[in-house]
Amino acid sequence: MQAIGLNEEYLKGYVEDYELEMMKEKVMEAADMLKRGTGAGRDMLGWVDLPNKISEEEVQHIKECADRIGKQADVFIVIGIGGSYLGAKAVIDMLGSTFSNLQSLSARKHPQIIFAGNNLSGKYLRDLVEYVKDKDFAINVISKSGRTLEPAIAFRVFRLILEEKYGITGAASRIYVTTDEQDGLLCEIARKNEYEKFVIPKDVGGRYSVLTPVGLLPMAVAGIDFEDVIDGAIFAEFVYNDENFETNSCYRYAAYRNILEAKGKDIEVMACYEPSCAMFIEWFKQLFGESEGKDGKGIFPAGVNLTTDLHSMGQMLQEGKRNIFETVLSFRVDKSLISLPEVEKNEDELNYLAGKDIDYINKQAFLGTVEAHFSGGVPTMIIDVEELSPYNVGELIYFFEKACAISAYVSGVNPFNQPGVEAYKKNMMRLLKEGKNE
Ligand code: PA5
Secondary structure, rough: OEEEEEEOHOOOOOOHHHHHHHHHHHHHHHHHHHHHHHOOOOOOOOOOHHHOOOOHHHHHHHHHHHHHHHHHHHHEEEEOOHHHHHHHHHHHHHHOOOOHHHHOOOOOOOOOOOEOOOOOOHHHOOOOOOHOOOEEEEEEEEEEOOOOHHHHHHOOOHHHHHHHHHHHHHHHHHHEEEEEOOOOOHHHHHHHHOOOOOOOOOOOOOHHHHOOHHHHHHHHHHOOOOHHHHHHHHHHHHOOOOOOHOHHHHHHHHHHHHHHHOOOEEEEEEOOOOOHHHHHHHHHHHHHHHHHHHOOOEEEEEEEEEHHHOOOOHHHHHHOOOEEEEEEEEEOOOOOOOOOEEEEEEEOHHHHHHHOEHHHHHHHHHHHHHHHHHHOOOOOEEEEEEOOOHHHHHHHHHHHHHHHHHHHHHHHOOOOOOOOOOOOHHHHHHHHHHHHOO
């Protein structure tokens, strides 16, 4: 049984049956290209059967290192950017306890995870140096290419602190490198210094790499049951390979996106009513943005965290330019968490809700909003997921990875390259080399 269901009710009136029928052909063609490896970027399809290929040996390696890191560090700094950052952060936020990172270090079961190397802010780096310098910490530097500037800078800074603190050998035992098997500067550094190393397969691109050690090692250190995440993805690999378009929600989601775009809805707003999913939305934005946004094409991936953003972006969603469709990520409510207490004075006039679960109230906000947006001109898909569990998150990751690749093939672009990212880098390197604006 799929844990993910696609609710298409709020597309009524926006998508006609014949449009879906026509798009079905294109989607099935794209799925076939993916299966046979005949499309653009065919050398980057390692993610397609990745979940099934993760070896027991790799799982053991991750577990052993996670155990060692748990013993040697109170803080684990995960250095990486883009695909070498977002997936791990998304899953840890979704599955960990919301405030676990704020717990005192002595009370923690697992090291505190802090991400770095995902910006060039001096303030962020200085503050983090101040925070960790007197603590026991270890680092995981993640870069497939091995020479991305943001993580390289953070790695230099924290590596030096480790070496000053623990000596060269002590530091080496606290540095974990995730990179290409044999190429790149980082691979070379790991080899020369005998750092513990994890491999990102050559045929798996950054934004498709969350189910490699890029995501799995940080998850393991954070105490997430990453084997369950893998199992969910294995199931997804099987179930979203279903040739029957009618029952394959991944294919249908890809089809609807492209139909809506053709009708001028070229912004997809991913919405979720769980704050812990904010980073999953960021992961989704990167996946689709870097995969589809090229050759003058692409649906702009945006995101809102609800109900929070109803008080900031709600007006725009309800009555702004009608070029938006919404995809709501909805998790079946866990009713038992917390309910609203009854109070005798009722000064806040909330007793009409007394005894109701907060999640029930959240659900009513969600349903009311979907109806309002739908009648206000925003076609909406609801991705209905059973509880927020490691297994279901694994399924969800694979669902979006596959939907994204198919969607990009349908729109005629190579999902697996990112030539546009080079433009800013070239300018930045020129400016840095000229050294004019100091
Ligand atoms: O999806 C991608 O390929 C990118 O977002 C990369 O993950 C990102 O640029 C980081 O690259 P690297 O892992 O080589 O440092």
